[in-house]
Amino acid sequence: MSINIELLKRLPKVELHCHLDGSMRIETILDLAQKDKVKLPSSKFEELRKALIIGDNRVTLEEYIDRFDITLSVMQTPESLKRIAFELIEDVLKRMLDT
């Protein structure tokens, strides 16, 4: 059997490493910021999304890590952490069921 890109794409995958503070829904960040009176770079969904998502852009490690200040700012209560963890598991399940 030869190993090629098509085979690699077809093989089942597992999540080896996932950061809670890097896996939040934008809607949730906006909602928690409003609830906990946290100031964000923007309170508009698309602007906040652009501020958080790196995509194909190349950034320095510092620029990458800076984004966690935003997500960590709304992760400061037990209730927020519970919601964020619950939603991450929901999102993982949805991805598993979609594939």
Ligand SMILES: [Zn+2]
């Ligand atoms: Zn890590």
